Amino acid sequence: ADKMTLLLDWYVNPDHGPIIIAKEKGFFADEGLDVEVVAPADPSAPPKLVAAGKADLAVSYQPQIHLQVAEGLPLKRVGTLIASPLNCLMVKDDGPVKTIADLKGRKVGYSVAGVEEAQMRAVLSRHGLTMDDIEMVNVNWSLAPSVMSGQVDAVIGAYRNVELHQMAIEGVKGRCFFIEEEGMPSYDELIYVANPELMDKAKIVRFLAATERATQYIVNHPEESFEIYAGTAPELNDELNKRSWADTIRRFALRPAALDHGRYARFEEFLKENGLIETIRPVSDLAIDVSVQ
Amino acid sequence: MSASSRLTPMQRLRDALVAVVVALSLWQAIVWLSGVPPFILPGPWRVAVTLADNIGLIADHALVTIAEVLIGLVFGALLGAATALHLMVSPAARRIALPIMVFSQAVPVFALAPLLTLWLGYGMASKIAMALLIIYFPVVSTFYDGLRRTDPGLLDLARTMGATPTRTLLHIRLPAGLPAFGSGLRLAAVYAPIGAVIGEWVGASNGLGYLMLLANGRAKTDLMFASLFVLAAFAVALYALVSWATRRMTSWSRESLDTL
Amino acid sequence: MSASSRLTPMQRLRDALVAVVVALSLWQAIVWLSGVPPFILPGPWRVAVTLADNIGLIADHALVTIAEVLIGLVFGALLGAATALHLMVSPAARRIALPIMVFSQAVPVFALAPLLTLWLGYGMASKIAMALLIIYFPVVSTFYDGLRRTDPGLLDLARTMGATPTRTLLHIRLPAGLPAFGSGLRLAAVYAPIGAVIGEWVGASNGLGYLMLLANGRAKTDLMFASLFVLAAFAVALYALVSWATRRMTSWSRESLDTL
Amino acid sequence: MSTAAAPAQALVSAPALRLTGDFHHAGRPLFSGLDLPISASGWTCLLGPSGVGKSTVLRLFAGLDTGGTFDGEISASDGTPVATRIAFMAQSDLLAPWLDVVGNVTLGARLRGEAPDLARARALIERVGLAGHVDKRPASLSGGMRQRVALARVLMEDRPIVLLDEPFAALDARTRAEMQELAFEVLEGRTVLLVTHDPAEAVRLGHHLFILAEDGLTRVEAPASPPIREVDASETMEMQARLFHALRGRPA
Amino acid sequence: MSTAAAPAQALVSAPALRLTGDFHHAGRPLFSGLDLPISASGWTCLLGPSGVGKSTVLRLFAGLDTGGTFDGEISASDGTPVATRIAFMAQSDLLAPWLDVVGNVTLGARLRGEAPDLARARALIERVGLAGHVDKRPASLSGGMRQRVALARVLMEDRPIVLLDEPFAALDARTRAEMQELAFEVLEGRTVLLVTHDPAEAVRLGHHLFILAEDGLTRVEAPASPPIREVDASETMEMQARLFHALRGRPA
Ligand SMILES: Nc1ncnc2c1ncn2[C@@H]1O[C@H](COP(=O)(O)OP(=O)(O)OP(=O)(O)O)[C@@H](O)[C@H]1O
Ligand SMILES: Nc1ncnc2c1ncn2[C@@H]1O[C@H](COP(=O)(O)OP(=O)(O)OP(=O)(O)O)[C@@H](O)[C@H]1O
Ligand SMILES: [Mg+2]
Numbered sequence A: 001a002d003k004m005t006l007l008l009d010w011y012v013n014p015d016h017g018p019i020i021i022a023k024e025k026g027f028f029a030d031e032g033l034d035v036e037v038v039a040p041a042d043p044s045a046p047p048k049l050v051a052a053g054k055a056d057l058a059v060s061y062q063p064q065i066h067l068q069v070a071e072g073l074p075l076k077r078v079g080t081l082i083a084s085p086l087n088c089l090m091v092k093d094d095g096p097v098k099t100i101a102d103l104k105g106r107k108v109g110y111s112v113a114g115v116e117e118a119q120m121r122a123v124l125s126r127h128g129l130t131m132d133d134i135e136m137v138n139v140n141w142s143l144a145p146s147v148m149s150g151q152v153d154a155v156i157g158a159y160r161n162v163e164l165h166q167m168a169i170e171g172v173k174g175r176c177f178f179i180e181e182e183g184m185p186s187y188d189e190l191i192y193v194a195n196p197e198l199m200d201k202a203k204i205v206r207f208l209a210a211t212e213r214a215t216q217y218i219v220n221h222p223e224e225s226f227e228i229y230a231g232t233a234p235e236l237n238d239e240l241n242k243r244s245w246a247d248t249i250r251r252f253a254l255r256p257a258a259l260d261h262g263r264y265a266r267f268e269e270f271l272k273e274n275g276l277i278e279t280i281r282p283v284s285d286l287a288i289d290v291s292v293q
Numbered sequence B, C: 001m002s003a004s005s006r007l008t009p010m011q012r013l014r015d016a017l018v019a020v021v022v023a024l025s026l027w028q029a030i031v032w033l034s035g036v037p038p039f040i041l042p043g044p045w046r047v048a049v050t051l052a053d054n055i056g057l058i059a060d061h062a063l064v065t066i067a068e069v070l071i072g073l074v075f076g077a078l079l080g081a082a083t084a085l086h087l088m089v090s091p092a093a094r095r096i097a098l099p100i101m102v103f104s105q106a107v108p109v110f111a112l113a114p115l116l117t118l119w120l121g122y123g124m125a126s127k128i129a130m131a132l133l134i135i136y137f138p139v140v141s142t143f144y145d146g147l148r149r150t151d152p153g154l155l156d157l158a159r160t161m162g163a164t165p166t167r168t169l170l171h172i173r174l175p176a177g178l179p180a181f182g183s184g185l186r187l188a189a190v191y192a193p194i195g196a197v198i199g200e201w202v203g204a205s206n207g208l209g210y211l212m213l214l215a216n217g218r219a220k221t222d223l224m225f226a227s228l229f230v231l232a233a234f235a236v237a238l239y240a241l242v243s244w245a246t247r248r249m250t251s252w253s254r255e256s257l258d259t260l
Numbered sequence D, E: 001m002s003t004a005a006a007p008a009q010a011l012v013s014a015p016a017l018r019l020t021g022d023f024h025h026a027g028r029p030l031f032s033g034l035d036l037p038i039s040a041s042g043w044t045c046l047l048g049p050s051g052v053g054k055s056t057v058l059r060l061f062a063g064l065d066t067g068g069t070f071d072g073e074i075s076a077s078d079g080t081p082v083a084t085r086i087a088f089m090a091q092s093d094l095l096a097p098w099l100d101v102v103g104n105v106t107l108g109a110r111l112r113g114e115a116p117d118l119a120r121a122r123a124l125i126e127r128v129g130l131a132g133h134v135d136k137r138p139a140s141l142s143g144g145m146r147q148r149v150a151l152a153r154v155l156m157e158d159r160p161i162v163l164l165d166e167p168f169a170a171l172d173a174r175t176r177a178e179m180q181e182l183a184f185e186v187l188e189g190r191t192v193l194l195v196t197h198d199p200a201e202a203v204r205l206g207h208h209l210f211i212l213a214e215d216g217l218t219r220v221e222a223p224a225s226p227p228i229r230e231v232d233a234s235e236t237m238e239m240q241a242r243l244f245h246a247l248r249g250r251p252a
């Protein structure tokens, strides 16, 4: 079998369902692949290591690929793992923030990833607010705790399929404002990136085929697939993962290889408007469909 | 740094037990008095239950971390000692390498993480390197300070005896600096576990650091604190061991605890 | 720990320049020889250009960090010194508090971060606390070791002179332990900046640590390394300052560098 | 000058002392059945071969750690404890390296939280011949100068019992004689126990003389005249020769 | 025993030495126009008041840091450098606290990377009376025992020039006499410079005697008989008294 190294964006969590299932069910093996899966703690490292040729693929985020390509990293999106935003603006359900407009004069926590200010600006402008009306606080390692303990009134960057359940398990009911409903262009939350100069397209095609099969299996067999997922490591078998799994299934990209050019063009435009990139690049510089080119 | 060396093992055990009870009471008191929610700081009882429930899981991960720490500590101590000795013999090293060392120390390890994984991969090597890196400077710094503070009279003597700088270093400065090396090593014993854990955060699939981040990410604060507890307990044990060993190594150095 | 104290200011300046040149060459050599791509480790020239282009931005953030570090260093040193002195007078503190202190040190700060921000908020206080926390133990540990190693003869003398333990501590052990306190303080000077940066990572909207995170998030490795460079340069300057001050403070302690 | 060096306070009465008992280092006996009486308000000189236990005896009186086990009794004629009323000058000078000469001489007062009597300190420093060196640190002093600082320091301590462990060993003959005179003058009325290797010194200063040897303690009669005695008085010379031979003549 | 303590190697020839010049500490002159000749293969004794600069002279010969500035010349009769051929015993014992008695006595060999002559070390340790203490560390030794270890160590060094700074000051009269005899025997043929405070010692050991005082160097004629001299020979006694008065009699 051909060896392949995949860097996750973070520790194994239900977002990585198709990868885990493809490995456990032998779909990778069926494609003649032996995939080594490595999990880091800093999500910004894997794309760099792939760009440096230390791994074949990395799981990353669409907003990141725009910034990274703009900074000259030799990277391209080659597949999609989660095809919609997971990111949400999360508040306490019984808290003072009932609508976005209630954020005026309040604190919003975030974990620095690069684009959250732009996201907030987009969301606020819909409700007649500017960045001057709120205080942005970097809470880095503790999105859910900081909102639960009331240190901030909202956090941006929380995942609707994880943090909401986390709070629920701790006995705090949370609520999400979905940013794609509040003025943000929609995007792919999790994507696969590769170094276009070093990548072996055929191998990636096989990889994506295996994950596609795995996604179908998960959709068709939600309970069994969770059993398989939770069985891979004892620390994964818990209530949060169970709830989160159920909530994530409908977010997996059913066509991992397919590329929506418009999405990437719109997001590039959005970043340019917000001053995060200087020039607009053609989508072909950012993302490709490995199965056609 | 440890309790008086003139205590019997029974007294030490008793003191250790008292320390544990005091620590747990303090912890519980903080939880009660400050009303801090359990998802930020769970009480000792909750953590103990979690620890008992997950003992197998935690033990598996702990063994990995312990191995990383011990290897990192040994290599860090050796490398640190060698560097301090080298700084002592070489004025050039002292003037040029020392500022560079300080400079490099002030670079937070997270910034080096991609570099380390690029060179060392995601295996044990990068964690050992991280543990080594974090203790290297304290060992160099304290040992070098000790070497420098050698009684000038003994150095004069060595000179009249026709010693080469290297032999003076080995036979005079080295033993004279051992108590300071002990200081550095005791600091290292406390920090090596943190180094390994940071290494695991950079990228790992086992170890206590991995377990902690995972638990943190899942808001399983109980599990995180249980892992943390095991890590800290290991650090205390390592400290006690190193303390005992360095004390033996420098038994001639008259420490005056009970005579204040 | 610094170059020989017998050098003229001109010689020191020359040494510092040589150190800078050597460091930059080393850096450039690593970049060339290892072929590490610029988005993982940019070369010194690229970083210099970025630094020049963003000097205003970096300076604004640096000032915040420098203030945090200085305040943290002063309070950490004072608190550490007071703790070491207290450990010396109180056998109970020694036996009970010391293991607890070691235990608490082995808890990586990230685990305490939510707790600290809960109590201290997201302002400067939590960063100062972090800088303080990170230097507290090295100061306590090295100073306490120094206090303990006081010449027993002097302690005997103090005893026959009818000194109370407190006065013996202040007039005998304290001055005798100052060189070791200096060692601890020099370590602290190197680590206080890291403490502040970690504090900023935990939650802040300015400071070099924040700038680094932001640059990292936006894939601006050049900017991240430029901030890092400024941070490290500040640490070296702080180290030199503390080194000079501690050297003056213990001018009577005969350090024997040039007589090896 | 010599009056300024006198103690400022009225003299507390000086008791007689007595040490009786056995001493051993981890089972190795150093002395046993020792009975050493120190008479009140006078100089008792203790001589004996190197390593016999003279400094140990002094440290026992001072209540200091000796590294061994003492099995016996130390008592004062007035029934109150000894160790809290002594001034002690050890065999090594034990100067604090971070203090200058004045600082070292006035250390005792600061350690007791009293205001140091600077005038008296300066007078004593002048008397020990270090007037020109008051602000030097010990590292810049010669061996004999260091010993004189330690002497000035012990003389500053206004205590009824004074224990001196070879206080003049590092001094040349002339300075030594001057220092002996100074100490004798300042310590008038005190109970002084002096350990010395110099028979001439013992004969010059001692009201009572003892020789401690491996085989026990011997009392040697001091000359009839009261100290401080002239070095070249015939009585002193003769006594000195006798003592010298008593010390040298023991079987090897 | 006494043969075992003799040096193992054939003797290198011992040169005469000479120190001429001025010395000052930060502008404060210690001595000026000094001209001190040390004759070959014999004992030269240097006496003088405390703080006059005797130890400084010794350290200058040894090529060690003195904390001051020397402006002059140090030369040997054979024209080769002095500092590399000396053995030096300082005023303080300078024992390494981490080494036991044997370790301290054989330190020189280890510092030179030679195999220590253990038999000779043990013989010397026995000669200085410490046979029962070979594995004690300095902290467990009395002041006089420490000095004897330092003496054994300097005697182990097989050097043509030997500098001794009050090597017997901490010893009782009898041990002192024995150690003098031992040193004289072992150092036969060497050029020895002995700093001492004890006129009797100088008279007993010296081929040549000098008194260093604030106003300069004085040569004192040694007795006609060769050393080592009997302590109570009339010639010695008389000389000693003369020297003693020469030392004491200077105007205050
Ligand atoms: N580092 C120094 N700085 C200034 N003065 C110093 C220094 N070292 C020594 N001295 C002075 O040099 C003088 C001579 O000292 P030295 O040790 O040579 O005297 P000495 O003749 O050996 O006296 P002693 O018999 O007391 O040992 C002393 O007055 C001393 O104060
Ligand atoms: N800590 C110790 N452990 C074992 N033996 C010790 C210790 N301290 C001292 N001794 C021994 O006790 C004996 C007496 O020592 P002490 O210092 O009382 O002698 P001293 O009569 O003062 O001799 P000196 O005239 O040489 O100063 C010595 O033989 C010494 O080896
Ligand atoms: Mg003694």
Ligand SMILES: [Mg+2]
Pocket (backbone or CB within 6 Å): D142, D143, D144, E054, E055, E056, E091, E165
């Ligand atoms: Mg001298």
